[in-house]
Amino acid sequence: MILKKVLIILLLAYFIFLFFSTSITIKPEKNIIPNLEEILLSIKKYTNSNSVISFKSNNSYEEFYYCTQFVMVPLIIENNINNDTILYIIDKGMNNADSLKININYQVIKNVSTDKYKVFLLKKNK
């Protein structure tokens, strides 16, 4: 009986050890959220948390836009250029990285760059 109890306690201890050790080394995400977090969190400070911002990028994969929205919560990011504020992201890994041009009607509020992305927060001139 005592042996059984000891075995149970050992198993439970192993269980706790296993859970914490393996959950720390959990596989990295399949998405680009951390890369975007690295650059977008500094941009987030320059926005009003209740505002709706447009999104434009040379990376046209849906996932890229969705990840941007994930990082920018509680802001609403729309995949169009209809709003006065635009989040303009250049993905340096894409072939068309130089194709995006900033419209003359917008002024740059903030720009940040990493080895992977270049981000501009643009506001429409009044």
Add this chain to the structure above:
Amino acid sequence: MIVILLLNILLTSILIYSNLIELERSIKTVISFTTSMVLYSVLYFLILVFNFKFNLTLIGLILVNSLIFLIYIKKKKIKFNLNLNVKKLDIFFLLVLFYSLYFFIQNSNKWGQWDAWAIWSLHAKFLFYTDNWQNLFTNRIAWTHPDYPLMLPSMIAMFWCAIGDTTFIIPFFIALLPYIGILILFYFSFKNPVISIVSIIIITLDFSFTNRAAAQYADILLAFFYLLSCILITKIIDEKNNKSNLYYLLGFISSSCLWIKNEGSVFFILICIFIVIKNFRNYNALLKFGIGALIITVVYISFKICYAPSNDLVSKQSGNTLSKIFDIKRYEMILNYFKKMILMKFQIIPILAFIFLLKWRKLSPSLLIIGLTLIIYFAVYIITPYDLQWHLETSLERLIDQIYPSLLFVFLNYFENDFKSPNIIQETTKVLD
């Protein structure tokens, strides 16, 4: 975090030691834990709606809970007895549990699969920002389905709030709970130990099920509630007591499906119909079920009326719905996809269904409810405004996941009823012990 855990333990203990419910202690523990988690998610939603202070509300609740708990112990003169009588079978179960846990972690990714972060954790992130949480409810981001119920997001957001950080570990941990819960329910719901072992082995060795559980979607959470509801229905039928207090629990657990996913409403309505038919003019049982279901139903309806934008499947319907209903090709396509999916990823179901058709043929209420749920899911595919092939490819597997554990339980319950003789159970237990 500690505060929340403490509250949980308090709530859990109240139910474990209460004599209100006639159930095995382990199932009672799972139900108590589940009830607490559902109540937290509702509580967090109410904190957001009424703009209460998160920490103050929790401390207040802890005090109230502690008081109720102490009064309850004093009144009922309950003695705590930590019984560590373990059988060999329990050790085997623990080993299986560790193995599944290890496999679950091996299959997990930070932030889970696509829908996990693009829907559930994204919603949770909105709810984490207590001043701007209502930003979520707009059709500007309709792709994230802002009309989806908030049980999973509010659970995640509440724990995030408690630790003050939106870390990936919380959605991961919350996804693990229903998976482990399903294994525990399977192990303890059957009286025959052979059936218990067979059931957990089937689930544990179903690598694709574990994989989908590790994806951190809400479907496994819903599957857990479907399973728990089916277990409660079986217990109610076995009890043959029209005044059973299990009706409170069935009301609460089945209504919780509403608060997880929109599909849950189908299952809940079917259970309501079953309860009304079974207890026609038995107002006591109906009242108990109604009281149990009241909190979640009120919260869900308020959420749908006051906050949720319109559902895409409803708002995108056009004038050709009738022509879709009469289009035989759509039915064929759905059936073919279903057949393919079942044979590829849920092979155990056709085997059990075949044995069922050969041996029993008599529909149990749970099997009827699951079958009807599936038929209603198919009906939604018939009239879906999206491209049918795309819709089937992206969601059918998850829908079958929702009913898979319940279906397994119902079929295995037929086996158990065949071996219900107490002698057989005693002998098998002796051999295994």
